[in-house]
Amino acid sequence: MARPSQRTLQQRLAEGVVIGAEGYVFELERRGYVKAGPFVPEVIVDAPGVVLQLHREFLRAGADVMVALTYYAHRDKLAVIGRAGDLEEMNRTAVRLANQVAGEGGALVAANICNTWSYDPAEPRRTGAIVRAQYEEQLGWAVEEGVDFVIHETNDYFGEALIGLEVCRKLGLPAMVTLATVQPHTTYDGIDYVEACRRLEAAGATIVGLNCSRGPKMMRPLLSRIRDAVSCAVAAQPVPFRTSPETPAFESLTDPDGGHAFPLALERFACTRFEMADFARWAGDAGIDYVGICCGGGPHHVRAMAEALGRTTPASRYSPAIELHPVLGSASAEHAEMEGWTATPLA
Numbered sequence: 001m002a003r004p005s006q007r008t009l010q011q012r013l014a015e016g017v018v019i020g021a022e023g024y025v026f027e028l029e030r031r032g033y034v035k036a037g038p039f040v041p042e043v044i045v046d047a048p049g050v051v052l053q054l055h056r057e058f059l060r061a062g063a064d065v066m067v068a069l070t071y072y073a074h075r076d077k078l079a080v081i082g083r084a085g086d087l088e089e090m091n092r093t094a095v096r097l098a099n100q101v102a103g104e105g106g107a108l109v110a111a112n113i114c115n116t117w118s119y120d121p122a123e124p125r126r127t128g129a130i131v132r133a134q135y136e137e138q139l140g141w142a143v144e145e146g147v148d149f150v151i152h153e154t155n156d157y158f159g160e161a162l163i164g165l166e167v168c169r170k171l172g173l174p175a176m177v178t179l180a181t182v183q184p185h186t187t188y189d190g191i192d193y194v195e196a197c198r199r200l201e202a203a204g205a206t207i208v209g210l211n212c213s214r215g216p217k218m219m220r221p222l223l224s225r226i227r228d229a230v231s232c233a234v235a236a237q238p239v240p241f242r243t244s245p246e247t248p249a250f251e252s253l254t255d256p257d258g259g260h261a262f263p264l265a266l267e268r269f270a271c272t273r274f275e276m277a278d279f280a281r282w283a284g285d286a287g288i289d290y291v292g293i294c295c296g297g298g299p300h301h302v303r304a305m306a307e308a309l310g311r312t313t314p315a316s317r318y319s320p321a322i323e324l325h326p327v328l329g330s331a332s333a334e335h336a337e338m339e340g341w342t343a344t345p346l347a
């Protein structure tokens with residue numbers, strides 16, 4: 001079957017930066033279609049039109065990849081919310097929706113698997129088999145519906161990352177495998193993040209890298225080290241939140257009163273579109289091949305990032321023209337001067 005994108009992932013990587021866009025779960029939670037806590041994408045079957053619209057917004061903003069919303073749509077998670085019966089429909093529909101919108105703009109379609117919470121490094125054989133079965137089930141449906149590659153993301157355990165990669169390889173699918181970096185230096189099973197990326201490359205990953213957890217500034221040093229350590233493509237999908245050297249991972253951010261800011265009170269840490277555009281520019285210069293965004297990201301971030309990488313996107317038609325603003329614009333500044341007051345220039 002013909003794919004929406006005439007160019008493969010590898011061809012696009014050879015030509016330049018591939019732009020990703022994620023954060024579906026957080027965005028749809030904000031819009032009232034995903035329940036915080038379980039964070040299972042029930043919206044896929046409950047309100048598919050809402051998912052189509054968000055795909056479309058990311059596509060217009062410049063995303064080269066439509067990521068099927070199957071994050072946490074695996075057997076254990078659906079059982080927790082009593083919807084195990086919807087498992088197959090949810091997975092198949094998610095890939096169909098991504099394909100439908102990808103077809104509107106020639107984008108790639110990525111299947112999506114993630115950390116399962118079923119893996120226990122103390123019992124890698126027993127729990128690894130459970131994880132493998134869940135990935136095989138999800139990706140089997142994805143292959144039947146049609147995908148270009150797999151994004152296997154927010155991996156806390158190297159062992160679990162490797163299992164997902166093995167399933168992709170067996171199915172003949174290119175894999176982008178990215179780690180969450182909740183801990184300072186190593187995965188939960190004790191592998192240095194850079195070393196983990198090196199091993200994933202050796203095991204056949206097309207792209208390795210990082211997603212989620214860290215804000216754009218705190219992700220940079222690790223990305224530079226990963227770029228130096230591997231020769232395959234590198235991915236970077238930070239969260240648009242200002243994490244700090246004291247708190248590099250957004251999961252640990254706290255309010256002034258000490259309460260958890262993650263996952264529902266993160267607004268005070270939010271990055272502007274300009275900060276994300278700066279990150280995209282940095283990443284492009286640093287030789288990062290797949291540049292995107294994770295939890296908290298919105299179409300305005302993605303458009304600013306795409307434009308920072310030199311793209312003009314369909315949504316660029318409505319990119320800011322602050323000079324036309326009645327108060328902040330240059331025309332009004334001249335007028336203000338005549339009237340004897342000074343408008344604050346926009347940096």
Ligand SMILES: [Zn+2]
Nearest residue numbers: 212213294295
């Ligand atoms: Zn995320």
